[in-house]
Amino acid sequence: MLKAFQDYLSELLRDNPANYRFLLAISGGKDSIVLGDLFFCAGIPFGIAHMNFQLRGEASDGDERFVQAFAKRCEVPCFTTAINTKNYAAEQQLSTQMAARKIRYIWLEQIRQEEGFDFIVTAHHLNDSVETILYNFTKGSGIKGMLGIPTVNGRVIRPLSFATRQEIDAYYNQEALVHREDASNAESGYARNWIRHEVVPKLQKLNPSFEQTVSRNLVYWQQINAWFEQEAQQIKAQIWHSSPLRHTLQLSSIQSHPALLTLLFHWLQGFGFVAEQISGIHTSVLEQKQGKLFLSKSHKALIHQGNLIIESQSTLPGHPQLWTAGDSSLSLDGQKITISTYTKGPISIPHQPDIAWMDADELSFPLELRHWRAGDVFYPLGMSGKPKKIQDYFTDEKIDRFAKERIWLLVNGDGRIIWVLGFRVDDRFKIRESTTQFAQFQLTSLLDLSKE
CATH class of the missing domain: 3.40.50.620 (HUPs)
Structure with missing residues (x-):
């Protein structure tokens, strides 16, 4: 020996x-x-x-x-x-x-x-x-x-x-x-x-x-595993997108893959999901069950629009914050929102999700930054002054359950919603010909969570 x-x-x-x-x-x-x-x-x-x-x-x-x-x-x-x-x-x-x-x-x-x-x-x-x-x-x-x-x-x-x-x-x-x-x-x-x-x-x-x-x-199993790891990595590079807060798997593009269940097991074990849950995710993908939620001890997974979205269980919505008059900025979940006022408005309103222009005279401090609540209604700019429930707006925009829990609303002192941050300004605060004071809100770092 x-x-x-x-x-x-x-x-x-x-x-x-x-x-x-x-x-x-x-x-x-x-x-x-x-x-x-x-x-x-x-x-x-x-x-x-x-x-x-x-x-x-x-x-x-x-x-x-x-x-x-x-x-x-x-x-x-x-x-x-x-x-x-x-x-x-x-x-x-x-x-x-x-x-x-x-x-x-x-x-x-x-x-x-x-x-x-x-x-x-x-x-x-x-x-x-x-x-x-x-x-x-x-x-x-x-x-x-x-x-x-x-x-x-x-x-x-x-x-x-x-x-x-x-x-x-x-x-x-x-x-x-x-x-x-x-x-x-x-x-x-x-x-x-x-x-x-x-x-x-x-x-x-x-x-x-x-x-x-x-x-x-x-020897055979080790070689099979080495081959599988290589194939899985190539597929992952094509369908897997990660940000600091979430992972998004575009499963619709590999829905017919003969080893889909094995690939899911390979990828999702590391997030704490057990075999029964992974089998349930696989079935839900094949049956195209939208909005199905799965929870492990450490993570949560959501099927949305042909994607599987994974986030940590520790990712929680932030607490409401007040913005008092005279404050030029406010920290917000790793982002920074600032306000600038002008006596002249922009020649044209830029179509940027992180910038919002509005009539400053309509603002009533203290403003509030909070997440949406059941029954919230606003008047989306460009919809001819018609009201819309925030929940319905999120649905129309195809915003997933996880993302909408983290989207912030800028709320006026009188309770009216001013801006769905990163998405749409309320029509009641838009700049008009009669506007003499202009306010610009800007996010310095925006995670476009709904479009990953």
């Missing part, structure tokens, strides 16, 4: 391993001890890092002492630390296992950088990938879940990925190694342990070369 390990590591690095320094994550368990012994026997420069998670009392402390002794026998540097994992999990609102994994990799990378190691090395092997695939398949994770544990992930490498548990056990027995056993590994209460002890042995009865079969399939 030593020769196979050396060849595999050289292939991963595409170089001589002796040219690098490796930081081995050693728990004291069988797999990590085999990993350490292989590096030692191969004469490759390495150091050892061990994190005491303080989850098993004296047994955890015994693991730490054991790893320190192992490092001393190998005559390599050993870095240890202890952390109260349960407290950290509670603070981060994570499961104990997820918390241990997160803090472990953060600490390992810190040691790697501080001590000048080139790579972090973990003892994950082929059976770990098999168990991960089965777990992900059961939970439903899409293509990525079928790729197993990556052999190379940035500065983290896993040079035992080629080896089965049986091969590791054989090497362990051949070299008469000693390890520390974590009693929880034998318990079937944990999902992965149950897969290891109950599921895999039954699959091995169906196929005695089960691990090798999965290993071959991993």
Whole structure:
């Protein structure tokens, strides 16, 4: 196995391993001890890092002492630390296992950088990938879940990925190694342990070369995923438009794509949407259900005019603000609205969404900036002085639900709406031949949310 390990590591690095320094994550368990012994026997420069998670009392402390002794026998540097994992999990609102994994990799990378190691090395092997695939398949994770544990992930490498548990056990027995056993590994209460002890042995009865079969399939799945990622990125570049506040997917242009559901799953998982919701989005797109809303824990998605619009749940409408007489400007959700007054008006009114001209004598301070409310009515300029509900105006302009919640109204002191910011001035405030005082309102930065 030593020769196979050396060849595999050289292939991963595409170089001589002796040219690098490796930081081995050693728990004291069988797999990590085999990993350490292989590096030692191969004469490759390495150091050892061990994190005491303080989850098993004296047994955890015994693991730490054991790893320190192992490092001393190998005559390599050993870095240890202890952390109260349960407290950290509670603070981060994570499961104990997820918390241990997160803090472990953060600490390992810190040691790697501080001590000048080139790579972090973990003892994950082929059976770990098999168990991960089965777990992900059961939970439903899409293509990525079928790729197993990556052999190379940035500065983290896993040079035992080629080896089965049986091969590791054989090497362990051949070299008469000693390890520390974590009693929880034998318990079937944990999902992965149950897969290891109950599921895999039954699959091995169906196929005695089960691990090798999965290993071959991993190559196919990884290549399929690489091809799919490339195709998905090309499609995304054509239909995906992003702004600081939202993402808009022009799904109408790919509605007939044979892999539409898979593409949606690939793109929307990162926004917290689960498989059932993504399936619902897919169905709604095919059935052209307008206005359908979907909520994840972090984001909201809306089907509108053949588009899927995604925004963060934390994107909330701003609070109403008063604009008192004498103020020349007002800050507004990252924008700035200013007023300028003139005794002469413009030769022609510019058709710009961020500029509004009006009769200054009609203004009654304090003005108010707020969002629309049910029952709001204004008299859109150019509609012959006819009233229109703001809600109906938004519908006619095809403004989506998310955008209209953020559009501001400039309201006069007497309650009349002056301007739907970025869209239309009220006819009652327009410049007339009799106008002697002219007011210009301008937004210095306008996000045209309805037309993305």
